[in-house]
Amino acid sequence: MYVAVKGGEAAIEAAHNLLAHERRGDPALPEITAAQIREQLSLAVNRVMCEGSLYDPDLAALAIKQARGDLIEAIFLARAYRTTLPRFGYAEPADTGAMHIRRRISATYKDLPGGQVLGPTFDYTHRLLDPALAEAGSAPTPERAAAAESEASPHVTALLNHEGLIESNRPHDPAAPVCDVTRGALAFPAGRDLRLQALARGDEGFLLALGYSTQRGYGRTHPFAGEIRMGEVEISFVPEELGFEVPLGEVRLTECEMVNQFAGSADAPPQFTRGYGLVFGHSERKAMSMALVDRALRTAEFGEEVVAPAQDAEFVLSHADNVQATGFVEHLKLPHYVDFQAELALLRQLRAEWEADRAAPPARHAEAAE
Amino acid sequence: MRICAEATEAELERAFADCGGVPDAEDVRAPEAGLVMLRGRIGGDGGPFNVGEATVTRAVVRLPDGALGYSYLLGRSARRARLAAIVDALGQDAGWRERLDAVLVAPVTARREAELAERREQAAATRVNFFTLVRGED
Amino acid sequence: MSQSAIQPAFADASRGAQAVFRSVMDAMSRPGRITPLDAGFAPPAPLNAAAAAILIALADFETPLWLDGPLARHGEVAEFLRFHTGAKLAPTPDAAAFAVIADPASAPTLGAFAQGTPDYPDRSTTVILQVERLTPDGWQIAGPGINGHAHFGATPLPGDLTHQFKNNRARFPLGVDLIFAGPSEIAALPRSTRILEAR
Numbered sequence: 001m002y003v004a005v006k007g008g009e010a011a012i013e014a015a016h017n018l019l020a021h022e023r024r025g026d027p028a029l030p031e032i033t034a035a036q037i038r039e040q041l042s043l044a045v046n047r048v049m050c051e052g053s054l055y056d057p058d059l060a061a062l063a064i065k066q067a068r069g070d071l072i073e074a075i076f077l078a079r080a081y082r083t084t085l086p087r088f089g090y091a092e093p094a095d096t097g098a099m100h101i102r103r104r105i106s107a108t109y110k111d112l113p114g115g116q117v118l119g120p121t122f123d124y125t126h127r128l129l130d131p132a133l134a135e136a137g138s139a140p141t142p143e144r145a146a147a148a149e150s151e152a153s154p155h156v157t158a159l160l161n162h163e164g165l166i167e168s169n170r171p172h173d174p175a176a177p178v179c180d181v182t183r184g185a186l187a188f189p190a191g192r193d194l195r196l197q198a199l200a201r202g203d204e205g206f207l208l209a210l211g212y213s214t215q216r217g218y219g220r221t222h223p224f225a226g227e228i229r230m231g232e233v234e235i236s237f238v239p240e241e242l243g244f245e246v247p248l249g250e251v252r253l254t255e256c257e258m259v260n261q262f263a264g265s266a267d268a269p270p271q272f273t274r275g276y277g278l279v280f281g282h283s284e285r286k287a288m289s290m291a292l293v294d295r296a297l298r299t300a301e302f303g304e305e306v307v308a309p310a311q312d313a314e315f316v317l318s319h320a321d322n323v324q325a326t327g328f329v330e331h332l333k334l335p336h337y338v339d340f341q342a343e344l345a346l347l348r349q350l351r352a353e354w355e356a357d358r359a360a361p362p363a364r365h366a367e368a369a370e
Numbered sequence: 371m372r373i374c375a376e377a378t379e380a381e382l383e384r385a386f387a388d389c390g391g392v393p394d395a396e397d398v399r400a401p402e403a404g405l406v407m408l409r410g411r412i413g414g415d416g417g418p419f420n421v422g423e424a425t426v427t428r429a430v431v432r433l434p435d436g437a438l439g440y441s442y443l444l445g446r447s448a449r450r451a452r453l454a455a456i457v458d459a460l461g462q463d464a465g466w467r468e469r470l471d472a473v474l475v476a477p478v479t480a481r482r483e484a485e486l487a488e489r490r491e492q493a494a495a496t497r498v499n500f501f502t503l504v505r506g507e508d
Numbered sequence: 509m510s511q512s513a514i515q516p517a518f519a520d521a522s523r524g525a526q527a528v529f530r531s532v533m534d535a536m537s538r539p540g541r542i543t544p545l546d547a548g549f550a551p552p553a554p555l556n557a558a559a560a561a562i563l564i565a566l567a568d569f570e571t572p573l574w575l576d577g578p579l580a581r582h583g584e585v586a587e588f589l590r591f592h593t594g595a596k597l598a599p600t601p602d603a604a605a606f607a608v609i610a611d612p613a614s615a616p617t618l619g620a621f622a623q624g625t626p627d628y629p630d631r632s633t634t635v636i637l638q639v640e641r642l643t644p645d646g647w648q649i650a651g652p653g654i655n656g657h658a659h660f661g662a663t664p665l666p667g668d669l670t671h672q673f674k675n676n677r678a679r680f681p682l683g684v685d686l687i688f689a690g691p692s693e694i695a696a697l698p699r700s701t702r703i704l705e706a707r
Binding site for chain 2: 049050052053054055056058059082085086087088089090091092093094095096097100101102103110115116117118119142143144145146147155158169170171172173176178179180181182192193194196197200201234235237239242246247248249250251253255257274276278279280
Binding site: 086087088089183239240241 | 568569570590591594595596
């Protein structure tokens, strides 16, 4: 039961003013702009776009500024903003095979067609703090090397599957509806389309921990990073009134294909199976975690036993959304005075009964003890 | 419509400035911001699934000669959407198409190709060849 | 392009839609009360301005529309609505989220539209009846949103609408909600309203 409280308007307004004051920090320093956040804290912007489930770098940067860098608060702001806009429809599925590649690596195939491209990565850095960055200075000019004008970048997992040892993606029924968690409540069993959507907007930390748990043995899936790619993909859309595809522009995406060992079952031969991750922006850890959890959630599909949290779709999908999670956890700090008074009254009554019981004729207790 | 998806707002403004200003057009649908749900494919090539929404702005204009122009573009710029719709409407006229090729398509294509080449070459400089080293008893 | 005849709708899409939403909400929450609704634009005939404004404010690509015979026969009506709402046309009344009736004489019965399901009673059709006139006399009605009872009438209407609406009320919480769209005003009879007495 909810019981409303009233009052506190002046205090709430003063608190919000104080928040705005704190947000500004030391006024002797220049105020940060949303454009600076967009350009220089771009991985935070990417995370807000991904989990806010709203691709708009300027809005995500503004949300981070408003939230004082609290990314879950910024994600909440992005989710709230999206509810104010009408939806025009569903885009055509992005063709990640036609991505303008900025980074593409494989931990399974050394010699990729087109080669391994490291791109802008933290990998192989020494994780030593760089004091030079404490001072403003010019960033180095990136090296350039000759590149073919348009290099095809096929998905290597499928390409190198000469022996049929890797599971093929299932052909799909174009008439089948695509589940949308923003349009209907989560229902179980959840199809892979719904699971992937919920994972794509799920909390990075939660999915990272679940992915890690599968590696440590809680639902082991023996993963390899078959391919990770990041770059720009063109998006197109068919407006109802036009009836043909129009290009909307391009978005940056990160895609991860995990290849997982599978010993086989009565129905399926031993083969590599696959887990898939696709997220907004450059969000590699998120894409990898998503792929690990996607594969773990396919446990039942391969006739394996569901034994670990990461394999339990209801557990994973019901707790992956950090806006839902923070809403329910943080609501505990809002006034619950009436609920608490009710609990208190109940507890007093129970305590009185308990004490009356203890004070009651000892004979009964004594008999019970014998 | 493709060139408008690639052109920035400033490039559209410059193209119209080069043509003596933005032609008159009636707003059949004034620029409106909304959302389009973006989709991927399961495993990269399987059935579709919803990844998340993107902001999109659309507009429809009508020129005095009756030609309609449409635009749907990522982002929230009302001005860019309206200019793009005017480009779409003008593109139905052969004379205008020629002028737009010169003032819009050519410079945007050149800028875009230079950017793509830069991106490709920067990526190519980070191409790596890993060697596997045989270790063992013998 | 064939669509060069398409006419603009709201001058300001979001404010226009918000004002219409407010009118519809007022009308639904005070059944039978005649509520002004100024669309500010002229849709292609025989679609009337209030019905068009309601659809443009409320319908989108996820809400199939059903148009009755006279509306469906005029291709420019469907084209206008597709352009401004993005909605698809529903093949049958029971597949529609919104339905518009221009000719009451040939209207399907209320039971032919989507009635919702016990779990989701909201998945029913909102039926918009185009009328020439709304009047504060006629049926005596009662129910939620009405203090005691009220009077409401409209013309022209399907002959047995009183009987049909009683059946509709009997299906509660399933059933359709009715909006009567006059030239520049609307009124509503949601499924919770009872007709006490026909006049």
